[in-house]
Amino acid sequence: MSETLAVVRASRPNFLLLAPLCAGLGLSVAWQQGQPPELLHTLLVFLGAVLAHVAVNLLNEYDDFRSGLDMITERTPFSGGSGALPEMPSAARRVLWAGLGTLALVVAIGLYFLWLRGLPLLVLGAAGVVLVLTYTCWITRSPLLCLLAPGMGFGPIMVLGTVIALGGGIDTTALLASLVALLMVSELLLINQIPDAEADRAIGRRHLVITLGPEKAARLVAGLLLASYSVIVAGVVSGYLATTSLIALAPLPAAIWISLRLPRVLAAPDQLNRVLGANVAVLLSTLALLVTGLSL
Numbered sequence: 001m002s003e004t005l006a007v008v009r010a011s012r013p014n015f016l017l018l019a020p021l022c023a024g025l026g027l028s029v030a031w032q033q034g035q036p037p038e039l040l041h042t043l044l045v046f047l048g049a050v051l052a053h054v055a056v057n058l059l060n061e062y063d064d065f066r067s068g069l070d071m072i073t074e075r076t077p078f079s080g081g082s083g084a085l086p087e088m089p090s091a092a093r094r095v096l097w098a099g100l101g102t103l104a105l106v107v108a109i110g111l112y113f114l115w116l117r118g119l120p121l122l123v124l125g126a127a128g129v130v131l132v133l134t135y136t137c138w139i140t141r142s143p144l145l146c147l148l149a150p151g152m153g154f155g156p157i158m159v160l161g162t163v164i165a166l167g168g169g170i171d172t173t174a175l176l177a178s179l180v181a182l183l184m185v186s187e188l189l190l191i192n193q194i195p196d197a198e199a200d201r202a203i204g205r206r207h208l209v210i211t212l213g214p215e216k217a218a219r220l221v222a223g224l225l226l227a228s229y230s231v232i233v234a235g236v237v238s239g240y241l242a243t244t245s246l247i248a249l250a251p252l253p254a255a256i257w258i259s260l261r262l263p264r265v266l267a268a269p270d271q272l273n274r275v276l277g278a279n280v281a282v283l284l285s286t287l288a289l290l291v292t293g294l295s296l
Helices: 003-010 018-032 039-067 089-117 120-134 143-165 172-192 197-202 208-212 214-238 243-249 252-264 269-295
Strands: none
Touching: 003 039, 003 089, 018 039, 018 143, 018 172, 018 269, 039 089, 039 120, 039 143, 089 120, 089 143, 120 143, 143 172, 143 208, 172 214, 172 269, 197 208, 208 214, 214 243, 214 252, 214 269, 243 269, 252 269
């Protein structure tokens, strides 16, 4: 494997669909507000969202390798990183610089929209950069921050930032859409930490799977997952989300299955991996359907 291929693998391309879906929520809200966005601005927003996700992944891979976590983690298809750097240690510095370079591109795109839209983007943009730079080194040492930070990044920061960048405003619809993303992404990161808990504990991380234990964490996973659907229902009932948003409830039966199944498979790695895979499918399909429902 070449060092270039190691960098590509470290960016975790199989997991990069989440960012455009969250940006898509912001696009749908801006469109609903009567702000048909310019094509160039739309492309820049989606490019910035994907590059931000790539930057997080690359810097996370570098820090996991430097800390020694990669050497003791038992990887699954959905957790434990790509494994690129343990296979190609000489690519570590290239991964670091690729992560920082990618983040610089995100900042450049953000500065353009800051110039275009003004100060409302400054707080969101600065918070996003801080999250990217501090997630692996510091945020993973705080259980509550470790739970909320990824959801904040893909939820309020990315969704609301997209709305503003495309000429819209922050209203209740935008806040509800960002809350759904916050809950679902927080749930995704929490459930994916279950297989990594012992390795994470060994290097000093303190996320909720470690502090609560896997059984209580599994109950929290169910609560976050079902709460996200409750937000959609509440938004439609209150009139802030379009009725067509209810199509996002289609994966709800699978979400209920995950909530009931997860506590029973915590000690069975193969069965746990199937639940993790189903969870990824539920999250991505729910967000995609919500984007569609808000756009109709």
